[in-house]
Amino acid sequence: MAPTKLKIACAGLGRMGKRHALHFLNRTPRAELVAASSPDEAELAWARTHLEPYGVVLYRDYDEMLKQEGLQAVVIASVTTVHAEQAIKGIEANLHVLCEKPLSTSVEISQTVVDAAKKKPHLKVMCGFSRRFDSSYRDAHEKMDAGLIGRPSIFRSQTCDKLDPSGFFVAYAEFSGGIFVDCSIHDIDLALWFFGQDSQVKSVASSGITAVQPELRxxxxxxxxxxxxEFYGGQIAYLFASRMMAAGQDDATEIIGTEGKLQVNAQPMSNLVNIYDAAGIRREIPPHYYGRFEQAFVNEANEFTACCLDDLKLPMKLTGAVQAVKIGCALQEAMNTGAKIWFDETGRRIERAVM
Amino acid sequence: MAPTKLKIACAGLGRMGKRHALHFLNRTPRAELVAASSPDEAELAWARTHLEPYGVVLYRDYDEMLKQEGLQAVVIASVTTVHAEQAIKGIEANLHVLCEKPLSTSVEISQTVVDAAKKKPHLKVMCGFSRRFDSSYRDAHEKMDAGLIGRPSIFRSQTCDKLDPSGFFVAYAEFSGGIFVDCSIHDIDLALWFFGQDSQVKSVASSGITAVQPELRxxxxxxxxxxxxEFYGGQIAYLFASRMMAAGQDDATEIIGTEGKLQVNAQPMSNLVNIYDAAGIRREIPPHYYGRFEQAFVNEANEFTACCLDDLKLPMKLTGAVQAVKIGCALQEAMNTGAKIWFDETGRRIERAVM
Amino acid sequence: MAPTKLKIACAGLGRMGKRHALHFLNRTPRAELVAASSPDEAELAWARTHLEPYGVVLYRDYDEMLKQEGLQAVVIASVTTVHAEQAIKGIEANLHVLCEKPLSTSVEISQTVVDAAKKKPHLKVMCGFSRRFDSSYRDAHEKMDAGLIGRPSIFRSQTCDKLDPSGFFVAYAEFSGGIFVDCSIHDIDLALWFFGQDSQVKSVASSGITAVQPELRxxxxxxxxxxxxEFYGGQIAYLFASRMMAAGQDDATEIIGTEGKLQVNAQPMSNLVNIYDAAGIRREIPPHYYGRFEQAFVNEANEFTACCLDDLKLPMKLTGAVQAVKIGCALQEAMNTGAKIWFDETGRRIERAVM
Amino acid sequence: MAPTKLKIACAGLGRMGKRHALHFLNRTPRAELVAASSPDEAELAWARTHLEPYGVVLYRDYDEMLKQEGLQAVVIASVTTVHAEQAIKGIEANLHVLCEKPLSTSVEISQTVVDAAKKKPHLKVMCGFSRRFDSSYRDAHEKMDAGLIGRPSIFRSQTCDKLDPSGFFVAYAEFSGGIFVDCSIHDIDLALWFFGQDSQVKSVASSGITAVQPELRxxxxxxxxxxxxEFYGGQIAYLFASRMMAAGQDDATEIIGTEGKLQVNAQPMSNLVNIYDAAGIRREIPPHYYGRFEQAFVNEANEFTACCLDDLKLPMKLTGAVQAVKIGCALQEAMNTGAKIWFDETGRRIERAVM
Incomplete structure (x- = not known):
């Protein structure tokens, strides 16, 4: 008899939802995509062609989908504003939950998901920080753990998107939580991963500009x-986020330790081709994050599935996702007010640390 | 109703056979691995764990497997010496055939597969030169087709394996056809792809050494x-093959045109990590060809499947596989005899071309 | 008759002084090193072997040297604490002055050099920010000027020295002005060069750690x-300085514009050699800044000489050197107090800018 | 008293002659350029501006120049056809000689220089293979000597010039000796350096095309x-030369040993700048060989000077320059006749080696 597969549903079929659905349908051998939901007619039309023929039941309503017989897990790829609500409903329906980042743009709402998950310790509830599943980041992390760079001390990371001149990001900014919550959250999560998941933030300072889209203000x-x-452990992360890259997705990270440095994607590339022409030597770079992280998303789907089926420990704590939102929101606020923001060692906001 | 899947069997479950079997089982959504065969008990034992539970029927005998009800295609990953025979049997059993390279280490035997395939034009018969399915090679080929480098004129390519100090390659050399037939065949196939599949070889010259394994002689x-x-069209390919690399798999290709150059994998890398330590800046490279070409093999499985199901034209001609063996054998002979070998424009060996 | 040469003296023969002296002696065809001074016996002993035989007159006393007949210029490479005083004396002695950076670790004292120079407009007085003479930085600046990256908006730069475990930097820190004044001053000067020499700083924020040398505190x-x-023009520079690199000197700069990005030395290297061995592919990097910037110092000597002889405009304003010290000191203070520091548009410290 | 300087003259003031003259004038502290000669009026006009004001005596006639009082050495940068004759005259006039490569395009004539030099063992006579003075090649050679790559076994090298559409190379080909003698001679010299100066060639085979300039035929x-x-020691060098590069000078070398590989300039670059724009990430490369090897020529001038003044051993044997011409001529002949050319272990041409 063939081993059982994880029966999973996909909530939301937008840009990222489509990808999650296809990853679970075609690229996750131990999972079976059995359902998908979207309130959007265009998204459902897409699903009728690409999912339904393979036995995926489609729903307009998320709550209806949760009732489907035999469902074991749900991946949430809806708009950010409903992440937390849908995650909690999934948990309450006794489903394993893989939720796209962030849980919410609000620290408090993010925490409600953690609270809900705590009540069902048998469930696997994970916020999908895709970079944790990228083979290069993992290799760097393993090398750090193996002591190659001594004690990690300084962390530099950037999430830089290609310029989208359509104005999409201006509209999107209304609900995204802002550039630090939407983009830098990945870098913050990585900093927590490399410095230790329970690192306590001490202060944040930040500055921002509108070089190409003043309407963002x-x-x-x-x-x-x-x-x-700044962290209480005596480490510093410094971050850059941009939506203005000319060449394409330019995400890079450095972990600087007392005895060495690890670099991830400091020389971005689409593939292994170099082009020599009258202008010199050139390589292309991925236009979007999916070009950089496609395989990480596939790994995420497969590992989440294995954790659910085999009752394994998830590769990261759900509380980290709240900590990341907290730091992202503080950076966003510091950018808008100009203030430097301080926390005590228990994580509470304070007026000013004694230096 | 779900779209039909291609029912495929895998012949041979050695190093590459295992991979083909798993690719068709797990990473080729439109195919269904239904059978596998191997005369080797250890290989079958592996299959009982990794294939049988998923509904794959196992056979000790290739001929028996071909009789399985509903079978539509076979991937042949047995030892090279039986490639041609099994391919012909597959064709005669009315199956699409994906055969690992080379068809044979003999030009004449390779040709018998082409002859058999010609009698069944409705079948898809392909010799699996994996690099044709690698995204970097494809991108380079597209850029060449788009005119980025003018007329391709010089082709440099190398297949360089990591040193295997176990002595494996000495034993293997008895049947491999030699370094030009076993390794350089990939580079030769690429040369034919970049210069035009029907390019006619004019001369070959070669030299070889035994730097680390004199018993190879x-x-x-x-x-x-x-x-x-040298080709009659006025192009030159020059090749290097080695089984002595210290760092890992080091396969690189350059296509030099009248207006530019394309380079594939001139800076090999395992991933996007750089390591800074007291010795400088370092990156690791894949230890073996599968580390470099895994995704190409998966692409190959998926595209072969699509060609069979949708009756599409295969991405390469089967006759090219004979041409590649012919050039590889001539290089091997030239290395052993010291002679330069000449061909006329119809492909026949001649004493010496008039300069 | 041979063209006249600039008669120049060198003050200070420590690590950098020796280099300046030799550059003017051997690698500056239009200059003639005629004198050198040092209060240090060991330095003078070195000079007796390396300078005196070539006609260079040696002095224990700087003031005495200034009286040497025919002297036209002086390069000051003494300890930082006497830079300003010696520069002013040189100016008052009617000499062109090339002074090592920084003019002083104090903004006020730095300004006194500017004030002295203003009174002698016929003299060339330059603070030697060597990176401005580096061919890569210059190429990047020209490409920016030519519009390749649109409007420069974000500037990232780092000055990262190899770890010196001798404890030298702890002693050195007493007079160096601190890591932002000693190291980052180069990056600050570059930011002013790329953003415009008269850019007005709006705010600075900073954090630092002692990962390897707690005694620095x-x-x-x-x-x-x-x-x-942050600058009033709507640009941001963000900086990293370190004295903890394992691999060697790691100075890198990025200028990010609205239409592209320029990178200088993002992949440091000692030379054009790659080493493939069992650990992967590796290159070495320069151990110290002179390994990276030697040619820039030689260019500096030659261009300063040409400016003096031909009465050309210096490539940079002396006031910029004061502005760089001001920003460096503010960063150092911000690191020590934890405060964010604000300036108004005229450059005066203020409590807090209105956001 | 200032140490004495080597009084040197420069013969020929063409492209390379001008550079040698200026290197000895301005960038070789221990040498004094005292004379220069050229039969060409335009070249002399240039010298009247750039050399004469600095005390360099100009001559129309090489023989006249040799008579100049006090002359100790001569650098020969005339047209190749007079290299040997001028070198021999210099030797006979008791001068140290630095002769541009090649000594001659004829093996026999090259040998006459060696014969002349043998009679004056107190003189330093060197054929200027500039790459031997390049810091990257030297570093690679030192690393090989230190055993980093085990026994060097395969040598790949290329000299690839930027396409010159002016037709210059067609005219130039009449006297250059051909692409193997003019370009590959550098790679051949390097092969002899890396494999051992006295390596004996066993066979050569070659092929060439006219992709852009058919008139070269x-x-x-x-x-x-x-x-x-192929060498008798069991090593192989394989070479590529081109005059068709679109991007610029593209000279690269690999030395492959039993335990590693060294690469020189596999990723050519003009400087340390990367340009990110809509086309990807790009760097420029030097347009000509002088952009790549300028510093090597300067090193050559300085070391030749030191060898003359201090009676040091030259860094390479003059006989190697004959061996390089011999191999270059054999490759050129093999390309033109289509034959593979064999030598016995004493260096004599033979019909065919027994395999």
């Missing part, structure tokens, strides 16, 4: 921003 | 060899 | 520090 | 050529 956002995050 | 083989292949 | 210094500098 | 030359050189 009406949503208290920027198109380029840098930030410094 | 008893099988008329070498551990390092270089060769020059 | 007694001099209010750190071994790793990051800072953010 | 009238001078029995090609614009692209590849060759294989």
């Amino acid at each position: 009406k949503h208290r956002d920027r198109d380029n921003a840098v930030g410094i995050v | 008893k099988h008329r083989d070498r551990d390092n060899a270089v060769g020059i292949v | 007694k001099h209010r210094d750190r071994d790793n520090a990051v800072g953010i500098v | 009238k001078h029995r030359d090609r614009d692209n050529a590849v060759g294989i050189v």
